[in-house]
Amino acid sequence: MIKITANRQRGVTLSGLLTWAIIIILAAIGGMKIIPVYIQDAEIKSILSSIVNDPDMQGAPSKSMRESFSKRAMMNNINIVTANDIEIVKDERGLSLSVSYEVKIPLTGNATLLLEFNPSSLKK
Numbered sequence: 440m441i442k443i444t445a446n447r448q449r450g451v452t453l454s455g456l457l458t459w460a461i462i463i464i465l466a467a468i469g470g471m472k473i474i475p476v477y478i479q480d481a482e483i484k485s486i487l488s489s490i491v492n493d494p495d496m497q498g499a500p501s502k503s504m505r506e507s508f509s510k511r512a513m514m515n516n517i518n519i520v521t522a523n524d525i526e527i528v529k530d531e532r533g534l535s536l537s538v539s540y541e542v543k544i545p546l547t548g549n550a551t552l553l554l555e556f557n558p559s560s561l562k563k
Contacts, residue, residue: 473552476542479517480556486511487536487560497534501527504536536560
Protein backbone atom coordinates (compact mmCIF):
# COMPACT_ATOMS: atom_id res chain seq x y z
CA MET A 440 0.00 0.00 0.00
CA ILE A 441 2.87 2.36 0.76
CA LYS A 442 4.49 1.65 -2.60
CA ILE A 443 1.32 2.60 -4.51
CA THR A 444 1.08 5.94 -2.67
CA ALA A 445 4.74 6.73 -3.32
CA ASN A 446 4.29 6.25 -7.07
CA ARG A 447 1.40 8.69 -7.18
CA GLN A 448 3.23 11.45 -5.34
CA ARG A 449 4.52 14.23 -7.52
CA GLY A 450 6.79 17.11 -6.58
CA VAL A 451 9.00 19.84 -7.89
CA THR A 452 12.56 18.96 -8.63
CA LEU A 453 15.40 21.24 -7.58
CA SER A 454 16.21 22.10 -11.21
CA GLY A 455 12.58 22.97 -11.89
CA LEU A 456 12.44 25.15 -8.79
CA LEU A 457 15.62 27.01 -9.77
CA THR A 458 14.41 27.50 -13.35
CA TRP A 459 11.12 29.05 -12.21
CA ALA A 460 12.90 31.15 -9.58
CA ILE A 461 15.22 32.61 -12.24
CA ILE A 462 12.29 33.34 -14.58
CA ILE A 463 10.35 35.07 -11.80
CA ILE A 464 13.38 37.11 -10.70
CA LEU A 465 14.11 38.26 -14.28
CA ALA A 466 10.45 39.24 -14.77
CA ALA A 467 10.49 41.19 -11.49
CA ILE A 468 13.68 43.06 -12.45
CA GLY A 469 12.20 43.90 -15.86
CA GLY A 470 9.00 45.09 -14.23
CA MET A 471 10.90 47.32 -11.82
CA LYS A 472 12.57 49.01 -14.80
CA ILE A 473 9.47 49.31 -17.01
CA ILE A 474 6.64 50.15 -14.60
CA PRO A 475 7.95 53.62 -13.57
CA VAL A 476 8.04 54.68 -17.23
CA TYR A 477 4.39 53.74 -17.68
CA ILE A 478 3.50 55.56 -14.47
CA GLN A 479 5.17 58.72 -15.80
CA ASP A 480 3.28 58.34 -19.08
CA ALA A 481 0.00 58.18 -17.15
CA GLU A 482 1.00 61.31 -15.20
CA ILE A 483 1.83 63.16 -18.43
CA LYS A 484 -1.52 62.15 -19.90
CA SER A 485 -3.24 63.34 -16.72
CA ILE A 486 -1.46 66.71 -16.86
CA LEU A 487 -2.44 67.18 -20.51
CA SER A 488 -6.07 66.32 -19.71
CA SER A 489 -6.21 68.67 -16.74
CA ILE A 490 -4.82 71.54 -18.85
CA VAL A 491 -7.30 70.89 -21.66
CA ASN A 492 -10.26 70.64 -19.26
CA ASP A 493 -9.25 73.79 -17.31
CA PRO A 494 -11.69 76.58 -18.27
CA ASP A 495 -8.99 79.22 -17.75
CA MET A 496 -6.80 77.60 -20.40
CA GLN A 497 -9.41 77.54 -23.17
CA GLY A 498 -8.62 81.03 -24.43
CA ALA A 499 -5.09 81.21 -23.07
CA PRO A 500 -2.09 81.64 -25.33
CA SER A 501 0.26 78.74 -26.02
CA LYS A 502 2.90 80.22 -23.72
CA SER A 503 0.53 80.04 -20.72
CA MET A 504 -0.31 76.41 -21.48
CA ARG A 505 3.38 75.53 -21.72
CA GLU A 506 4.10 77.29 -18.41
CA SER A 507 1.22 75.43 -16.77
CA PHE A 508 2.62 72.13 -18.07
CA SER A 509 6.11 73.00 -16.81
CA LYS A 510 4.83 73.75 -13.31
CA ARG A 511 2.74 70.60 -13.11
CA ALA A 512 5.53 68.44 -14.52
CA MET A 513 7.99 69.87 -12.00
CA MET A 514 5.60 69.00 -9.14
CA ASN A 515 5.33 65.41 -10.42
CA ASN A 516 9.10 65.14 -11.07
CA ILE A 517 8.65 64.54 -14.79
CA ASN A 518 11.79 65.31 -16.75
CA ILE A 519 11.31 63.11 -19.82
CA VAL A 520 9.23 65.73 -21.63
CA THR A 521 9.63 69.51 -21.67
CA ALA A 522 7.00 72.14 -22.37
CA ASN A 523 8.56 72.85 -25.75
CA ASP A 524 7.84 69.27 -26.85
CA ILE A 525 4.07 69.77 -26.56
CA GLU A 526 2.05 70.18 -29.73
CA ILE A 527 -0.94 72.49 -29.19
CA VAL A 528 -3.83 72.37 -31.67
CA LYS A 529 -6.91 74.59 -31.54
CA ASP A 530 -9.59 73.74 -34.10
CA GLU A 531 -13.37 73.32 -34.43
CA ARG A 532 -13.24 70.20 -32.23
CA GLY A 533 -11.61 72.17 -29.43
CA LEU A 534 -8.25 72.31 -27.74
CA SER A 535 -5.90 69.36 -28.11
CA LEU A 536 -2.49 68.78 -26.54
CA SER A 537 -0.16 65.97 -27.55
CA VAL A 538 3.46 64.97 -27.19
CA SER A 539 5.61 62.18 -28.62
CA TYR A 540 8.68 60.83 -26.89
CA GLU A 541 10.87 57.76 -26.56
CA VAL A 542 12.42 56.15 -23.52
CA LYS A 543 15.43 53.82 -23.71
CA ILE A 544 15.78 51.38 -20.84
CA PRO A 545 19.11 49.56 -20.53
CA LEU A 546 18.60 45.87 -19.81
CA THR A 547 21.97 44.12 -19.83
CA GLY A 548 25.19 44.80 -21.67
CA ASN A 549 24.38 46.34 -25.01
CA ALA A 550 20.71 45.33 -24.96
CA THR A 551 18.20 48.14 -24.47
CA LEU A 552 14.43 48.36 -24.58
CA LEU A 553 12.95 51.25 -26.59
CA LEU A 554 9.47 52.40 -25.57
CA GLU A 555 7.59 54.97 -27.66
CA PHE A 556 4.76 57.02 -26.16
CA ASN A 557 2.28 59.45 -27.69
CA PRO A 558 -0.06 60.74 -24.97
CA SER A 559 -2.66 63.23 -26.12
CA SER A 560 -5.70 64.97 -24.80
CA LEU A 561 -8.80 66.40 -26.45
CA LYS A 562 -11.44 68.53 -24.72
CA LYS A 563 -14.63 66.57 -24.33
